[in-house]
Amino acid sequence: MTVSERIEELKLVPVVVINREEDAEGVLGALVKGGLPVAEITFRTACAPYAIKLACEKFPEMLAGAGTVINAEQCEKAIECGAKFIVSPGLSEEVAAVCRKHDVPYYPGIVTPSEIIKAISLGLTDLKFFPASNYGGLKTIKALAPVFPQVRFMPTGGVSEENVLEYLGYERIFAAGGSWMVKGTPEEIETKTRSAVALIRGGK
Numbered sequence: 576m577t578v579s580e581r582i583e584e585l586k587l588v589p590v591v592v593i594n595r596e597e598d599a600e601g602v603l604g605a606l607v608k609g610g611l612p613v614a615e616i617t618f619r620t621a622c623a624p625y626a627i628k629l630a631c632e633k634f635p636e637m638l639a640g641a642g643t644v645i646n647a648e649q650c651e652k653a654i655e656c657g658a659k660f661i662v663s664p665g666l667s668e669e670v671a672a673v674c675r676k677h678d679v680p681y682y683p684g685i686v687t688p689s690e691i692i693k694a695i696s697l698g699l700t701d702l703k704f705f706p707a708s709n710y711g712g713l714k715t716i717k718a719l720a721p722v723f724p725q726v727r728f729m730p731t732g733g734v735s736e737e738n739v740l741e742y743l744g745y746e747r748i749f750a751a752g753g754s755w756m757v758k759g760t761p762e763e764i765e766t767k768t769r770s771a772v773a774l775i776r777g778g779k
Contacts, residue, residue, distance in 0.1 A: 578660050578680045579701050581638055582613065582729075583749040586775045587739065589768070590615045590642060590731065590754040591626070599626040600633060601761035607634050609768025615642035615662050615752060618649050624656045631657035647673050654679055662752075664705055666690050671697045682729060686710040691723050701727050701749060708733020713742055720747040736774065743775065 582588060589606055591614045593599045599622065606614055612634065616626045618641055630639035640660035641653035650661055650673040661674050666683040674681035675698070684705035685691050694702055704716055707730035711718075716728050730742050731752030742751045756767040 578638065578640075579749070582660075585611060585613050585638075586743055586750050587611060587771060588613055588615050588640075588729070588731075588750055588752045589757050590617060590752050591757050592617050592619055592754075593622040593626040594620055596622050596625050599629050602757060602764060603630050603634055603637065603639075605761040605764035606757070606768055607637055609756070609765045610772040611756070611768045612636050613638040613640075615640050615660075616658075617642040618645075618653065619643050624652055627653060627656040627658050644670055646670065650674065662703055664703075666694055666697075668697065671699065684731075686715070688719065688722065691719065691726060695723070695725065700725050701729065703752065704728045704730045705752075706732030707742075712738075713745060716748065717745065720745075736771070739771075740774065 603614060616623050627639050627641060630637050638659050640662060641658040642662040644650050644653055644661050644663050645667060647669040650670045654677050660680040662682045663670055664684045666685055671681055682701055682703045683694055684703045685694055727747055727749045729750045729752060734751045734753040735755055739751050742748050756771045757764055
C-alpha cells in the first residue's frame, strides 16, 4: 500500500504542532491509541525533527510526515528523520525536487488554477487545498475539480468536526487535514481521536 493509499484509507490527517520535546510521545501515542496512526508534524517549531524521529522509533505503525516544509533544507532534514511524506503550505519546486530524489510523496498547498497547473507540471496530482476555509472551502474545490480531472484534494485549514464529513463526501477529496483532535492532554487527545475516527467511519 502506498502512502497516498494509506492516507486515503485513514481519511483524516491530524496536523500536529509539538512545542516541547517532552510532549511528543504523549501526543503521538494518543493518536495511535485513538485509532488514527498518522500525523503531519509541522516544522513550525524546533521540536519537529525530534518528534518525527520519535514517531518512527516508538510508533512504527504510525505514518509520520512533516508539515509546513518550505525549503530544501527542511525537507532533507525531515526525510533524514524518517518522514514518510512531506506537506507544504504552498508549492515549492525545491521541496518537490528533494522529495522526487528520495521518492517521498509531496503534498503541496494550492488554491488557484495556476498553482494546480504548476503542480501537475511537476508530476504532483494529490494536492493540499490550504487554507481551505479562507479560499471558499468545498465550493471552490468543486469549481476547480472538473477543470483538472487528474487532481485530488486534501483540504486543510478550517476543517472541523462540523464540516469534515461534508468535505469527505466529495469524491475528489481523498483525505482532510485537521487539528481539533490534538488539543489538550494525551487522554483528551485520545478521546477526541476516537470520536473523530467514529465520525469518519460512520460517515462512510
